[in-house]
Amino acid sequence: MEKPFAITLDPGTSLSNHTGSWRTERPVYVHRLPPCNNGCPAGEDIQGWLFHAESGDYEKAWHKLTENNPFPAIVGRVCYHPCESACNRGQIDEAVSIHAVERFLGDEAIKKNWAFPLPVQKSGKRVLIVGAGPSGLTAAYHLACLGHDVEIHEAGPMAGGMLRFGIPQYRLPRDILDAEVKRILDMGVTLHLNRKVENALTAMQEGGFDAVFLAIGAHIAKRAYIPAGAAAHVLNAVNVLHDLETGEKPLLGRRVVVYGGGNSAIDVARTAKRLGADEAVIVYRRTRDAMPAHPSEVHEAEAEGVLIRWLTTITQAEEGELTIEKMCMDDDGSLQPTGEFETLQADSLVLALGQDVDLGLLEHVPGIEIEGGVVKVGENMMTGCEGVFAGGDMVPSERTVTVGIGHGKLAARNIHAWLNGETWVHPPRPAIATLDRINRWYYSEAPKVVQPELDAVRRMNGFEEVVQGLNADNALFEARRCLSCGNCFECDNCYGVCPDNAVKKLGPGKGFEFDYDFCKGCGICVAECPCGAIDMVPEDI
């Protein structure tokens, strides 16, 4: 090539100048643990399934969700969503309504008949599960996914456990429950109803099972001594809710008093209202702050006209009336009777004082340790007896549906490992994606889509579901409020803001890669990453 005057060299490209050598720190892509995932007792990858829901691919989102939890339609309704309490967005405007999107996905799956993928290979091992509640069914699902033969023995006449006999229909419609249980049974899981296991070990040995998972729940109502006249009408919450489910309408009368402060107490009071009671009063010994029932349920109950007497005990029950005593709380929080008595008109008194576990099936099993009425298990969910695992309400835990589901999953993983002569080790947990790593500038302001609630009057007419679901449009909107804390959601910011073109875009779903030949380590990509998915780490110099 003939060169212009005074030019001796051909033009070259700057690419021969590897500016990466200037760098003292390098950016690296990381995955942090979003607070919602960290807060989920069932170990769901919430940010992971919301990612697919954001793009409107609900089926993929549902499959991602059910990798951990087979009951999105149920849990989307009944879980107290600790994920939302932990949500970083809650500190910006309002938490993402995770449960509402989850419920929407679950309902879509039922509507469209989405099914679980079947295992490629059978293991040839057989596992017995005792109890068809949330924990047992979840374990059955995960074990079936892993290729094991699963058989469930359930003492009751229907599957579902506390989902059916503890949670009223207005919170969980039964067609939803049936559909999600059936989907698990469709995987080839065998369910025997009305089969009570008397001895866990012999049931396992005689049936030729390689392992057993016990998840019988806690169904025996706790009692409190209340002097009662012969004609006093005293019932317990477990029986009231159970009768209702099996079709026997419990006779509660016009004025119903419920004694207790847990979710069951609230459920019974709301049920009584629906059965036609004029008055439903909850009597609770302590204060609102101390009440174990979930605030959202208390709020809904109050909106329906349920009255709550705080700091009150029941001292005497007679026909048609109760004697109650006011309590006061000391500075140290202990309760003291005040000696002030009152009478309260009541056609019936329902005790909702908690439940105990029926441990009969473990009586003759060696190595079992029982403490405080529940069975002790190791980190791997195994009891003191080899091959006998337990979970749910019968082991020490917070007694919620989601915790039970988490136990089922954890037990399934451990049983699978144990059957292969291995030990399951929890994969290392990444650091939490905290709010200070979020670059708030980039997110649109958008308030939560509030699920429409049935108005109080309509609710009183029956057991129709109180909280309505989202539709496809607002579910998408809600999913898109997710900040995707600590995990790349392909916003292209790093790819754009690099002054040195040192970020390579790998295409949809594949993310990005740094070109360390040219990255000067300025850190703009880290500062401008909306979700905090890039760390700056020192170079070895």
Next chain:
Amino acid sequence: MSHQEVKFYQTGTFTVGNRLLDPEQRSVQSTEERTNALNSGHRACQGCGEALGARYAMDAAMAATNGQIVIANATGCLEVFSTPYPETAWQVPWVHSLFGNAAAVGAGLAAAMRVKGKSDVRVIAQGGDGSTADIGFGPLSGMFERNDDVLFICYDNQGYMNTGVQRSSATLPAARTSTTAAVGKRPGHQLGMGKFVPEIAMAHHIPYVATATVADLRDIEAKVTTAMSLRGARYIHILVPCPLGWGSASHDTVRLARMAKESGLFPVFEARDGEVTDSLKIRHQVPVEEFLKPQKRFAHLFGKQRDEEAIGFLQARAERNIRKYHLLEA
């Protein structure tokens, strides 16, 4: 509005890209096909705002003209760090002549294209604030006045950074530079000096004048695209923070540009034929201190004794901009 803002798609149009948007709504920078007009390997400092702004603008111009542009570049950082003979980081036809004559060279190129009948080849002249506001100001005004078919882009980093951070007529009042030391009765650059070239450009009644910052890519792309759709003299003034000259952390480049806009100190607007037609609204208003504090060139304002006079002067300027350009929603 310079571009159609999309809200509620997680990040809407605030981020560079967004996988949730339709492909035609996505930015040029988010595509794998962008030109990378200013390629890797250039010798700009870490976190250079000018390198970023130049690539944003040139890639958008390439996309808008189907790759038919010629660039005339003034002397300055952008020329020096991109093209140390015989290497160049430019992947577009590019010519450099002198410090003061980019606008004149651009006008000449436009005339040459007209003579050759190449109406599809468009000319862009560009430089820093020194070559725009000071040294090349005469040729620039001439180009405006003749309404030559050139888009002039000024990358404003508020000083002569290439030669060692001397003050220019675009340097902010009170800023410390190597020629306005932070000593004496009135430390830093004097209050009340300098000029704002976009308003001077508007006084020429040219078809299009706009300002932008590197904190808002969508805005830059929309403005460059608009400018390339018009003929005649056009001017875009882009604020590009300079970590070296401003004494700021290299990772704060985009954030500082955003603070300049959000405080009102740097108004982002569009004008047609000498009239302001639109402005980018402040989203989360901040006091000017938020912009000043992270920069060492303003450290003397926040010493033992806060320099209320200077801070107040700059805050008053921000408020004047807010009034003048309607930067807050009514």
